[in-house]
Amino acid sequence: MRTIALIKRILLQILRDKRTLALLFIAPLLILTLMNLVFNGKTVNPVLGIENGNKQIIQSLKEEDIVVKKYKGITKTDEAMLKFDLDGFLEVKEEKATLTLLNDDPTVAKNLEMKVRQIFNKRAQLQLLDTNNIQRKQLQDAIIQTKYVYGSSDTELFDTFSPILVGFFVFFFVFLISGIGLLNERTTGTLERLMATPIKRGEIVAAYLIGYGLLAILQTIVIVLFAIYVLDIVLVGSIWNVILINVIVALVALSLGILLSSFANSEFQMVQFIPLVIVPQIFFSGIFSIEGMVDWLQAFAKFMPLYYAANALKGVMYKGLSLSDISQNLYILLAFAAVFIVCNLFALKKYRKL
Secondary structure, eight states, X not given: OHHHHHHHHHHXXXXXXXXXXXXXXXXXXXXXXXXXXXXXXXXXXXXXXEESOOHHHHHHHHHTTOEEEEOSSOOOHHHHHHXXXXXXXXXXXXXXXXXXXXXXSHHHHHHHHHHHXXXXXXXXXXXXXXXXXXXXXXXXXXHEEXXXXXXXXXXXXXXXXXXXXXXXXXXXXXXXXXXXXXXXXXHTTHXXXXXXXXXXXXXXXXXXXXHHHHHHHHHHHHHHHIIIIISOXXXXXXXXXXXXXXXXXXXXXXXXXXXXXXXXXXXXXXXXXXXXXXXXXXXXXXXXXXXXXXXXXXXXXXTOHHHHHHHHHHHHHTTOOOTTTTHHHHHHHHHHXXXXXXXXXXXXXXXXXX
16 A cells, blocks of 8 residues: 555656656657658758760769759869859869769768769770770779868768767766756755845856856866877867867856756756757757758757857868858857856846845
């Protein structure tokens, strides 16, 4: 009987906790729906710029589901690819061709290279029927040369999203530690006693941001240095820029964690925010293709801090971009932090004892 009574008490406690009920029944449905939308997005065909290509080559490329755009007078291939948002650029000169791949996504780049090579190999086979196998292979390899804007032929998919993982772990752990830390202040009554003094809400928010911020900066530096020098994660740009980006990411996570802790009454409720706040951001960070999602879902990604953090980190670590190139992403991240900090000031209002 005592066991039954205890079971009833546990069930009644859960039924009274709306957040727990939402976590059990609503959160899984939301995440499953989001995964369905992400993974069932439309297939994005690679876009290939071409110069001096004849009708036969262009038709063959289109038959391979490649979007072909013709250009003339391109002098700087790399700049043209970035300007016109191309996955590759094919320059045809007589019987030889040079294929330049953006290699922003190694999977797309290798697929595009394979299709282009198949087309030129078929043309070569028709022209080299009278040669032996060794000569045919040598001539086929000489017909098309491959260059890369980012990375090389050895670049793997993990190289492109490993910078995103660095930012994610900084965001996740800072969010969790700061949120639970302030929650402990509330549950022990420390925050209410503090709010009973003449201290201003802005001073409290500033103190928590600076206090936890110093720890967050130290944690960020440790994670970045470990990822680069121990795990040998790709780094093309400046390590100082990487640290700066992650410090800003930590600031966003810190201010968000403190804000959401105001709506939790226990550590368990704080953890409940993870599938609702953290998990969706993973899908929009760039680990999965955003271009293949429906338009409204692509617009929804713009409201995720990790979307901009991922763009900045991938730009510096994988593409070697400078600070000015990714400045827009940093400004937006700082705007997120500013909004969360202002919201914190209003959230603390309910703890002020009049």
